[in-house]
Amino acid sequence: MKKFKKYYLSEKEMPTQWYNIMADMPNKPKPPLHPGTKQPLGPEDLAPLFPMELIKQEVATEKWIDIPEEVLDIYKIWRPSPLIRAYNLEKLLDAPVKIYYKYEGVSPAGSHKPNTAVPQAYYNYKEGVKRITTETGAGQWGSALSFATQFFDIDLQVFMVKVSYNQKPYRKSMINTWGANVVPSPSNLTEVGRAILEKDPDNPGSLGIAISEAVEMAVKDPDTKYSLGSVLNHVLMHQTVIGLEALKQFELADDYPDIVIGCFGGGSNFAGISFPFLKENFEKGKKTRAIAVEPYSCPKLTRGEFRYDFGDSVGMTPLIPMYTLGHTFMPPKIHAGGLRYHGAGAIVSQLLKDGLIEAAAVHQLECFDAGVKFARAEGIIPAPESTHAIAQVFREARKAKEEGVEKTILFNLSGHGLVDMASYDQYFAGNLHDYSVSDDEIKKNLEALDSLGV
């Protein structure tokens, strides 16, 4: 029979501050630029989109930011989340590794996303905002934000990437049940959406396009703000509760990870699990490796370029210094919809550029294979996004075995897959494929950025 060990924290041991890695980075990210003037952005440029407190957090350099009491109260619905020793996966892999995972699927939305959705909704509420727009890929962010905004009686309009809207109808239903509106993107609610649909009525959508639509709607209405579920500094910071809890739980386990792994779309769950361990690297000279795992079919970290690019597909957002495939890159229709994004957050990109984190890319079938094995070993069915982290754990275990070196591995199980079972059905039926992206395709989209002149 199988064996388990969960490391438990009480509510009293929950972190009361977020960790801001900006304070410790040897090289700070270059500033975001205004999309029109190409000059560094000021707070006033962001004011139409975000409440002032989040704008302050976006540029904050203090190491610790207090989590408001009201946010902590809501966190407690599902936090602290468990850290679990994956004894059965260890046995299956038969390698000299100890494996731990932090399980974020315990939130009512089923993923890590509420960790930032709740504070974002809270700060908007504090500043009197009545309506928010956002985009969502697989629907994890859209459902998390609809979960959060209903606590504060804020209206929410979600633009959901069309391919996911069709593949993942349950997340759309969750958004509706929590009382928000959701449309497939590209939609006819915005100029951006209408223009795309006119040229290409069957456009499957992308996170970049959905961001363009949500931003357009927010900019045009002074009573509406915009909310982003990843990429930005404040979003990544909110997620550090994950790793801060894990640090305390490793004390209980009397252990410490050599390797920390998270899947990677825009950076938020990866940052959440890894930044607190990078803090230990900075402060105490620890040598934990942090590995961001992206889909092979959307390889911005492993095959993209580090340069200024837009956060959206159309070019409405500020220019961000990041690893990118070009904002015009259209990711293949893999089932890990939350990872179908052309770029990466500024902080994560700078860390990668400076060699302080690593990146890896894995194929879809390898991920589902690892995900099913994990479900059968540990009893939790992972979200397709999270299977990328698990596939990398398998690789690291194989490597440890080949090299005969003992390793302790921590990964973030960022969400459960109960709302993604159609993807598993497709996998079992043999209908899923791997997708590669040609060098020419990447080059073409990156060269298009040259005209930006930054």
Added chain:
Amino acid sequence: MKKFKKYYLSEKEMPTQWYNIMADMPNKPKPPLHPGTKQPLGPEDLAPLFPMELIKQEVATEKWIDIPEEVLDIYKIWRPSPLIRAYNLEKLLDAPVKIYYKYEGVSPAGSHKPNTAVPQAYYNYKEGVKRITTETGAGQWGSALSFATQFFDIDLQVFMVKVSYNQKPYRKSMINTWGANVVPSPSNLTEVGRAILEKDPDNPGSLGIAISEAVEMAVKDPDTKYSLGSVLNHVLMHQTVIGLEALKQFELADDYPDIVIGCFGGGSNFAGISFPFLKENFEKGKKTRAIAVEPYSCPKLTRGEFRYDFGDSVGMTPLIPMYTLGHTFMPPKIHAGGLRYHGAGAIVSQLLKDGLIEAAAVHQLECFDAGVKFARAEGIIPAPESTHAIAQVFREARKAKEEGVEKTILFNLSGHGLVDMASYDQYFAGNLHDYSVSDDEIKKNLEALDSLGV
């Protein structure tokens, strides 16, 4: 903004024994009878179906039964489950009530069912069983048992009620992902199933039919045992961890419930939340009311008769003394598939007969209305089954307001609805209906029992 309070238990405070209400009942249930001889069953009659330890528990009269260490270890993956004060629902209902709910959706299968699936799989494993059959309605039991059997390397064959198999494809996928086999019932894997399909190829199935198929397969193969997710004494007892935890959590809250509510299919989640409070009634003369809530369309507790009947539809199982609509009763196709069962467990039936618990019946639309309001107030989307408990909370709150009497209410949120979002879609689209059952229909099915002569 909204307000929350979660009452937390540490792993150390988890119950280490199940509560066996048989010890305290003023009138014990009459014995189950052999379906052929109509004589009281002996352990040897059950041996083809269950491992000996579960047979012992089925007839045990000790008040406390130790939970094996191995089971506790697996429970700890998701237990203790939270007790949450539903401040926001209270505000919405605007009545003199305090409302608490115990949230069982935190288990990896998303419902309370693993509380008994894990010990059942464990005892089978201990006695060398290699293969188990079972039935499932909405799929919560089948998915929970597939979650549990994989821990012990036991093969599992699930017969899933056809209407739910089609309405709830995700639960089927979960069962596959955890490595078990699942077929729609009636199936052509059994004589029972083939006979039904021959007469009625479009038969939507029922829990009773699925039980017949699972039992037939187990009886015919000496290496195969059978497992039931509700109704039986040992199943109800395993679920008492829910109420035992809640008792401790109410101490932390410095409060105590006047009313305890659970939805009702065969009795397991209702028993789990209520029996430990009945214990306090027995021991300390407390007066907590326990209310079992069934669908209006499947009203065995409120409109059935107390008499011996089969647990399945075909008449293969022992005869159980219970409230029943007759084993030939075919419940309408409501979305709360887990509550579509003609009968009730022997213990719960005896308690109802003796006036120690109460029963209520609610319509489907009233349930979804309450479920959506709960989701928007408290942030958790309930399973369609669990919405029956919530609808009753609404009724009790209205009554308390009319009567001007303060009440403290506890209900069991037995599972989340993330795998049932198609039901919510149907509800929002206006496609759901209420179903009533005529007196003639009930009478016809009950009269058919007369020929049993017991």
